[in-house]
Amino acid sequence: xxxxxxxxxxxxxxxxxxxxxxxxxxxxxxxxxxxxxxxxxxxxxxxxxxxxxxxxxxxxxxxxxxxxxxxxxxxxxxxxxxxxxxxxxxxxxxxxxxxxxxxxxxxxxxxxxxxxxxxxxxxxxxxxxxxxxxxxxxxxxxxxxxxxxxxxxxxxxxxxxxxxxxxxxxxxxxxxxxxxxxxxxxxxxxxxxxxxxxxxxxxxxxxxxxxxxxxxxxxxxxxxxxxxx
Numbered sequence: 238x239x240x241x242x243x244x245x246x247x248x249x250x251x252x253x254x255x256x257x258x259x260x261x262x263x264x265x266x267x268x269x270x271x272x273x274x275x276x277x278x279x280x281x282x283x284x285x286x287x288x289x290x291x292x293x294x295x296x297x298x299x300x301x302x303x304x305x306x307x308x309x310x311x312x313x314x315x316x317x318x319x320x321x322x323x324x325x326x327x328x329x330x331x332x333x334x335x336x337x338x339x340x341x342x343x344x345x346x347x348x349x350x351x352x353x354x355x356x357x358x359x360x361x362x363x364x365x366x367x368x369x370x371x372x373x374x375x376x377x378x379x380x381x382x383x384x385x386x387x388x389x390x391x392x393x394x395x396x397x398x399x400x401x402x403x404x405x406x407x408x409x410x411x412x413x414x415x416x417x418x419x420x421x422x423x424x425x426x427x428x429x430x431x432x433x434x435x436x437x438x439x440x441x442x443x444x445x446x447x448x449x450x451x452x453x454x455x456x457x458x459x460x461x462x463x464x465x466x
Contacts, residue, residue, distance in 0.1 A: 242286035243337065244310045245357050253353040260347065261337040266290070268402065272313060272328040279324050282314035282344050289332030289395050291411060292369075294325075301327065302376060302413035303388075305369045308332075308395025311361050317341055318348060318358040331407070332396050367461050375454040381414055382422040386451035388412065389432065389441060391458065399441035426450065 241247040246254055246261075266272075266288040273279055275295055283290070290313045292305035304326065307313050313328050313336075322341075339347075348354055375384060388411060393399055408419045426432045431447045433440040441447055448455065 242309055242335075243284040243312075245312055245361055246284055246337070248357045249351075249353050253351050256351070257339075257347055257354070260339045260343040262339070264336055264338045266330045266333060266336050268330055268333040269407075270330040272330065273324040274327050275323075275325055277324055278322055278341075279314045279317055280341050281338050282312055282317060282341065284312050284337040284339075285309050285395075286335045286337065287396065288330065288334035288336045289392060291329045291331040293327040293329055293410065295327060301410045303411040304372050304376075305365060306331070306391055306395060307365075309397075310395065311365065312358065314341070314344075315358065315362050315365060317344055318355075318362055331403075331411070332392065332401060334396070364461050368458050371454050371458055371461075375452060376413055379452040379454065381412060381418050382425050383450060383452035384412055384454075385419070385422045386426060386431070386447050387455040387458075389439065390447060390451055390455050393441060393444075394459065399444065401439055402437055403439050404437045 241254065246257070249257070261284070266283070266285070272283065272290065285308050287309065290307045291303050292307065293301040294304050295301055314324070316324060348358070375387065385408070392401060405416045405419050405423070408423070409416045412419065423432070423434050426447070427434055429446065429450070431441070431443045431450060433442055
């Protein structure tokens with residue numbers, strides 16, 4: 238059997254995973270694609286394998302702020318695991334790449350008959366709630382530069398690469414600041430030779446230095462996910 242790249246699925250007993258497999262459809266998630274918006278029904282869930290999805294809260298219908306990240310460690314559409322059929326956030330593809338998709342109808346049926354899947358998803362949902370709470374505090378109390386460093390490291394950990402595509406406009410939505418604020422923060426990290434940023438492409442040059450530049454929220458969120466796996 239091929240390696241299972243999603244951590245939730247990989248944690249399942251082999252028998253439970255094989256029962257899920259026929260309902261898992263390989264898909265390629267495109268950068269910038271909205272999987273669902275607040276208040277919309279969740280028709281499908283996604284288990285990222287080499288992709289990354291941002292969870293955004295919308296203010297006044299158009300201002301967006303990232304409150305969570307989902308990569309290979311989790312599932313997009315986890316409210317369904319709690320019996321909620323609509324999304325409270327916008328799910329936006331931040332990192333293009335493969336994922337496994339399952340219809341909501343199939344997912345509910347599999348969840349009802351699979352205690353191992355219930356256990357892994359409840360554990361993951363608990364971790365995501367902690368991540369969202371930590372991110373809310375970070376957005377309120379920490380300045381842009383260490384927040385940007387935290388965000389870049391969280392992205393690196395989930396895509397398992399120090400190089401990824403990201404525009405200033407996208408970063409401003411993720412961090413909830415104006416583009417000029419993102420430009421200043423990215424320029425400061427670049428002057429310190431921690432990152433290289435050019436034409437929407439980011440490369441981490443000094444991983445340890447960037448970790449030192451990040452706010453403490455990075456380590457706290459990282460510890461939460463490691464404890465849950």
